[in-house]
Amino acid sequence: MTEIIQTFDSIDRGYSLLYCDLWGCLHDGQCAFPEAVAALERFRARGGRVVLLTNSPRPGRDVAVQLEGLGAPRSCYDLIVSSGDAAQAAMAAGQFGRRVYHIGPERDLGFFRDDAGRPYDIERVPLGEAEGIVCTGLFDDRAETPADYRATILEGKIRGLRLLCANPDIVVDVGDLRIFCAGAIAAAYSEAGGQSYYFGKPHPPIYALARAKMAEMLGFETPADEILCLGDGIATDILGAMGEGLDALFVAGGLAAEETGTSRAAGPDPALLRTYLAAARLAPKLAIAYLR
Incomplete structure (x- = not known):
């Protein structure tokens, strides 16, 4: 109880x-x-x-x-x-390749730098050149939903790219506005048959x-x-x-x-x-x- x-x-x-x-x-x-x-x-x-x-x-x-x-x-x-923090170690170790496609806003670019501000040995490239996908969020979480990523999800799944999810949350509330997070993209990727990997709660x-x-x-x-x-x-x-x-x-x-x-x-x-x-x-x- x-x-x-x-x-x-x-x-x-x-x-x-x-x-x-x-x-x-x-x-x-x-x-x-x-x-x-x-x-x-x-x-x-x-x-x-x-x-x-x-x-x-x-x-x-x-x-x-x-x-x-x-x-x-x-x-x-x-x-x-x-x-x-938890996801960075996996990315830096190359578990998702050295050339990755990043899904997420510019404010998350600190994810690709270490504590000293140095960039990791990871290159952000177009999806067609990527060895893996790193998702930190939606590009525009005020306007987009996972449905806007259908083409990306399909291409990633067909190419067998693994997706690193840096935030397992599906949604959060910003004031009175509910927005989607990286976890929503990862869930849609898994539902489409892709492989998503999580490092945050739970x-x-x-x-x-x-x-x-x-x-x-x-x-x-x-x-x-x-x-x-x-x-x-x-x-x-x-x-x-x-x-x-x-x-x-x-x-x-x-x-x-x-x-x-x-x-x-x-x-x-x-x-x-x-x-x-x-x-x-x-x-x-x-x-x-x-x-x-």
Whole structure:
């Protein structure tokens, strides 16, 4: 049975490490949520550590710059681990060839550079010359849908190109606008018979990277029963946490606000929440309306 809590401060003090999702939990793509920032700062003030675990295709260093612009201060987290971080290693190793076709906006070009700003030994080429596909998003996620990529998907599938998905999310909400992410392209590619490879939540690579980076920072590995995963994506954050054997706190007011009857004024509705989780066949330990 999933327990509904009102505030983050009411969680068991036995958790020493939080894996916190970003979009829909800490910010909405336009600005940070002040209550969420304050909740994370209070957790850190009492000795907890916060890893911002995000399916952003951007490397963690670029996510940090984005967060500063959104109003999320450095004081609310210890470390950022992104899907982009986890996927970069595979790309740099040549697992998708040295000549790749990039699907994604110009703002994601940092994916092709290392932490020192040096370009990887990877060349971006037209689809007809590519040895693999790297998808960080849609070219224009405000106007396009996966249907606009039918020809690209068909050609890639026919040529047997493997697709690296740098962000497994299907959709995110930017303010009141819901937009498609790289995960939607990867899903369409798989449905067409192509091979898609994922590195972010709910898949293991991002969790392995988070554990390794935190162990390096702390000098020891945090026991699994001291880690709590927080997120609003039932098929990413919650499924990933449970797949890793970690406790999860579901933020009902994110992507599933309508389905769970959650608003800033009230919710989640217990009956609607039970129905939603039963349909997903997942049972996170805790649920909250918003991170606060």
